[in-house]
Amino acid sequence: MRPWSHELWRIGLLAIAGALVGWLLSSPGLGLAAGVALRLIHHLHQLHALRRWLSRNPHNEPPAATGLWGELFDRLYRYQKGQRHTQTRLQATLRRIQESSEAMRDSVVMLDQRGDLEWWNSAAERMLGLQATHDRGQHITNLVRDPRFVAYFNARDYREPLTLASPVDERKVLQFQITLYGDDERLVMARDITRLHRLEEMRRDFVANVSHELRTPLTVLAGYIETYADAAGMLPPRLAQGLSRMREQTDRMQNLVNDLLLLSRLEIDQGGEDHVPLAMTSLLEEVRRDAEALSAGQQRIEVEVEEPRRLVGSDAEIHSALSNLASNAVRYTPEGTRITLRWRPHPKGACLEVEDDGEGIDPVHIPRLTERFYRVDKGRSSETGGTGLGLAIVKHVLLRHDASLEIESHPGEGALFRCVFPDDRLAPPQTTAG
Incomplete structure (x- = not known):
């Protein structure tokens, strides 16, 4: 101053x-x-x-x-x-960032607020076919025109990556991941996962083929065991007991093979041909009857329908997903538990829920529940009779119906499994002719 x-x-x-x-x-x-x-x-x-x-x-x-x-x-x-x-x-x-980006094998593309291309590395030129001479300033969807990428880009929900064929070479498979940064700008990264994709296809084919080949010998084995079981009264008690154990394990193996085949079909087949508006009340009632037969009166199973609109989907697949959730609730909750099958409105559209007031699940296990053969309590695997593939099947069925699985549970507070379907998967309620 x-x-x-x-x-x-x-x-x-x-x-x-x-x-x-x-x-x-x-x-x-x-x-x-x-x-x-x-x-x-x-x-x-x-x-x-x-x-x-x-x-x-x-x-x-x-x-x-x-x-x-x-x-x-x-x-x-x-x-x-x-x-x-x-x-x-x-x-x-900035030079160091650009040099390090140039050294990356993954493509890196920087977009402005409008989604126009600002900068990219040389890997993006190879994977996406970008050219510095005339692509700068172009909108990203003008160059990557796959409808799935356009929908992914506009949805602005980038928690999960998107897998697509390369726009330059359809034999290559790319995994796209978009990140928001700065003033609503976006960073697009693409990885070449062709080798991993082929290995995954080989794994699916191997599981499907092995499961298919196992069906015939298991059917023959089950047939002979069934025949011997009819004459169990003529066998010594020790042999009769072993025969009963063989029958249980054969049934379990057949259920496992059937679930593996179903899961392989869900992963390989695109589906959609059999999608029709479903009568949700009758579907839930049918699943309730199956669950009651499995429960043998040990649990109380109820149905609640609060959403009048119908779900557009595959009757067999939705029935399978809901049955897996209901049977899990029956198998993993104690006697006297109340299980509710519910179809109700949801802010995103509508949802199917399976809720129980049983022992609940520790939240640490929830992120892994949909993995194949993952079990919260490995000691109960043989007691429950499950295959460990139920929730994996549920996840893949929901993916084929543009839906998501939400799980809410805490020890001692029961569990809630919610299948959320978007609005475009719903049809008006069925009207009866007057």
Whole structure:
């Protein structure tokens, strides 16, 4: 504040001196104006020097000046030096980021707020066919035109990656992941997962083929065991007991093979041909009857229908998914548990729910429940009679119906399995002719 106060003192002294000189000449007002004008001319001269310095080369030393103007020149010069230093550091950082991105095998594409291409690495040129000569500034969906990518991009829900064929080479499979950053800008990354995709196809084919080949010997084995079981009364007690155990394990193996075949079909087959509006009340009642037969009266099973609209989907697949959830509730809850099968509205559309008031599940297990053969309690695997594939089947059925699985549970508070279907999967309620 000292230069500013000194400047005020200078203006005041010039004004007083001008007024005194004007008073001696019988015109104090003219003298006052002359004193102030002298200081104004000085400021205009310094302002012209500032403009000339900034317009010519602000990197040079600033003009010599004292007082308020001297401090202003010094501060501007120090600020510009700091800005140049920051700019140099940012440019170096940007170069390192670009160099590291160029070294990546995955493609990296930077988009602006509108989704137009700003920058990409050389891997993106190979994988996506981008060309620096005329693609810069183009919208990303003009270059990656697959409808699934367009829907993924516009949905702005990037929690899960998207797998698509490369727009350059259909033999290659890419996994896209979009990240929001900055001021609503987006970073698009694509990985070449062709090898992993082929290995996954080989795994699915192997499981399907082995499961199919196991069906015939298991059917023969089950037939002979059934025949011997009819004559169990003629066998010694120890052999009869072993025969009963063989029958249980054969049934379990047949259920496992059937679930593996179903899961393989869900993974390979695109589906959709048998999707029709489903009568949800009758579907839930049918699943309830199956669950009651499995429960043998140990649990109370109820149905609630609060949503009048019908679900558009595969009757067999939705029935299988709901049956797996209901049978899990029967197998893993104690006697006296209340199990509710529910079809109700949801903010995203509608949902199927299977809720119980049993022992509940520790939340640490929930992220892995849909994995094949994952069990919360491995010691109960043989007791429950399940195959460990039920929730994996549920997950794949929901994926084929554009739906998602939500699980809510805590120990001692029961469990809620919710299948959420979007609005476009719902049909108006069926009307009866009057």
